[in-house]
Amino acid sequence: MKFVLGIDGGGTSCRAALATGNGVVIGRAKSGAANIRTDLTGARTHIVEAARQAFIAAGQDPDLIPQTPAILGLAGANVGTYRQQLEAILPFSISRVETDAEIALEGAVGSGDGAMAILGTGTAYMARKGGTSRAIGGWGFQVGDQGSGARIGRDLLEQTLLAHDGVRPRSALTDSMMAIFRNNPEDVVEFTTNAKPGDFGGFAPKVFEHAEKGDSVANWIVDKSVADVEASLHALDLSDDAPLCLLGGLAPLYGPRLSQRYQALLKAPLDDALGGAVQMAARIFVKAEATR
Structure with missing residues (x-):
């Protein structure tokens, strides 16, 4: 696996980080709000744009987006079926939507208590x-x-x-x-x-x-x-x-x-929520690929 994406989206902005398979961030970008309960369509637009800009910031071709898996921690993912709706319309090779709290905890304390x-x-x-x-x-x-x-x-x-x-x-x-x-x-x-x-x-x-x-x-x-x-x-x-x-x-x-x-x-947190999404993506997707 060449790259993984971490996405952190909330009511004010959406941040994306492109990383290598071992979790080293090589490109970051930011776009508009991405609360999927408030505005699912707008959130998708901003998520894809942030991912595209992250590829560009890393000097990589955005056409690789469909080949890249992503962990997305998003406001609004904890209620209703917004999570499932969004996963169905995202362009990434694998889209796993978590709550913004889940990636924030991962970033802050790692895998411990x-x-x-x-x-x-x-x-x-x-x-x-x-x-x-x-x-x-x-x-x-x-x-x-x-x-x-x-x-x-x-x-x-x-x-x-x-x-x-x-x-x-x-x-x-x-x-x-x-x-x-x-x-x-x-x-x-x-x-x-x-x-x-x-x-x-x-x-x-x-x-x-x-x-x-x-x-x-x-x-x-x-x-x-x-x-x-x-x-x-x-x-x-x-x-x-x-x-x-x-x-x-x-x-x-x-x-x-x-x-x-x-x-x-x-x-002090070990990392921020975006870092948590990146580390989760590297752990989950790279490990899954290694066990195939």
């Missing part, structure tokens, strides 16, 4: 004990993803409208949000009509920035989100010596805000 939390546009948690994995969350923006960038952004817009109506106190953060929407609450509502999780999540860094400045609304949202994250970590029932890795764009913002119990468990 430990836990990880994805804290990005969405949230998901997974722990492995004695070879058995358990996942928590990842149910999507509408009914889950507590503590995610998308939920933080949604909460910010809600608090902004409440402040505009005089139900809650205004703050510098809510005033700045109203300015973005021309001080027109109808524009805020119009934004939400077609906004995807990634669109909401784009406001999350702004909340953390204002929290650092002591903004009351920002701190209320951040405190609520930290409590949601810790509730999920508590449900994982981590042992005192289990490494805990925080992944995703919001991980550096959450880490210092966790309680001492969880800060004591924090370890």
Whole structure:
């Protein structure tokens, strides 16, 4: 087997890495969102484009895509039949779709015990004990993803409208949000009509920035989100010596805000989710070929 592909797709972007059969990455690329529950067709387009660009970045011919197997860790793969639908329409020689949590755990702790939390546009948690994995969350923006960038952004817009109506106190953060929407609450509502999780999540860094400045609304949202994250970590029932890795764009913002119990468990991940997908692909596909 000449090459394997690792794909990491979420609500904001899709990353691809082309690697040799022993897992050495030779090309990387990035494209648009790839949450298969939110937009299956768009996700497929972005997955294929990221793979194509990864081949080009490696100086290889993208026409080799149909001869290359891929492990894909994708947001939305944990519900419904989206996983099976996508596998049927991808161009790779073998397409194995996993959850984004599965590849993130593989990247973070390798094949041993430990836990990880994805804290990005969405949230998901997974722990492995004695070879058995358990996942928590990842149910999507509408009914889950507590503590995610998308939920933080949604909460910010809600608090902004409440402040505009005089139900809650205004703050510098809510005033700045109203300015973005021309001080027109109808524009805020119009934004939400077609906004995807990634669109909401784009406001999350702004909340953390204002929290650092002591903004009351920002701190209320951040405190609520930290409590949601810790509730999920508590449900994982981590042992005192289990490494805990925080992944995703919001991980550096959450880490210092966790309680001492969880800060004591924090370890740097061995690799990121994309690296986990690559190593899983090399292990599974190369091993399968060797046993034929």
